[in-house]
Amino acid sequence: MKTTNVAVIGCGYWGPNLIRNFNHISSCNMKICSDLDENRLKRMKQLYPSIETTKNYQDLLSSDDIDVVAIATPVRTHYEIAKNCLNAGKHVMIEKPITSSVAECNELIRLAKEKNKVLMVGHTFEYTASVNKIKEIIESGEIGDILYIASTRVNLGLFQDDINVVWDLAPHDISIMLYLLGKMPVSVNAQGKAHYKRNIEDVAWVSMNFNDGLIAFLHNSWLDPYKIRKMTLVGSKKMLVYNDIETNEKIKIFDKGIKVPPYYDTFAEFHFSYRYGDIYSPRIDEYEPLEKECSHFIDCVQKNETPLSDGYDGLKVVTILEAANDSIKNAGKAIPITLPES
């Protein structure tokens, strides 16, 4: 099979991680990278002398040698760059969030279909060992029906210029939750506050409401003294805590819960009983999720398959982000979620 030649656009903070992984994957050839900043290109050349560089990403669009493009530029630029890449006949992987609006994402999905090209979004957490272990635990029925999920993703900075904290941090929480639950919320409420940059909220709370009564809360902040990456899933049988900051024991399962008495005659006889059982941490075979994500993209291109995190997966997340923004601008009003059929 012909080697798949890869181009990476954007060599700021995240792009070099993509370059490192594509460079490591034997089924592809990390051929060229692009950035507007000459210094970033010099740095990439120092790290990977055989890689070509260009300041103008249009150069790689006209090259028949490039099969796939991975985009790690600021969110506001994703749509334009991805559209040009698809029109030039390239398969495209875009960093999260896929675009800065639902309309842009719908257009990329349509274009990828028309050109018969793979469109993937970098929802990295869907490729982690921990999240896949949690999915396995939920599907085994061990924690019972999920009553609610609460996720905290906070730290100090990094303030962004073009997107608020929800668009910056919540794509991770939302993509994890949708992947774990396999369903979309019916409405979203959110509140947020911009303290330092006008109209760019630096702290926010989002709730996603599902039609079976399940509720999922997200707290995102660039203004917090702690770096926290924690998700609690409260089930009808057990409770699970996923702490991504932990190096070992990222997942803990608590055999804790509440039992309502089956019958009682008087109010005095009514007592919940609380169960304080064992706590255990399942074994997880760790690997680098980004390598899994990048090789999955190359695999899908070579086998003409649909990626796990395809354009439609990106659309679901952007739909919720857009609703959250709408709700923030409308004092926390519930915004109904509607999604076109895939």
Ligand SMILES: NC(=O)c1ccc[n+]([C@@H]2O[C@H](COP(=O)([O-])OP(=O)(O)OC[C@H]3O[C@@H](n4cnc5c(N)ncnc54)[C@H](O)[C@@H]3O)[C@@H](O)[C@H]2O)c1
């Ligand atoms: N999956 C993850 O865990 C993860 C983590 C961090 C960032 N990201 C995503 O990666 C993307 C980039 O984020 P970042 O933190 O690396 O941003 P960054 O600002 O550090 O880097 C972006 C780079 O893109 C370059 N750029 C901008 N426009 C360009 C153009 N037209 N052509 C070529 N280069 C251009 C800039 O010069 C800059 O070097 C965002 O979508 C972000 O959400 C994902």
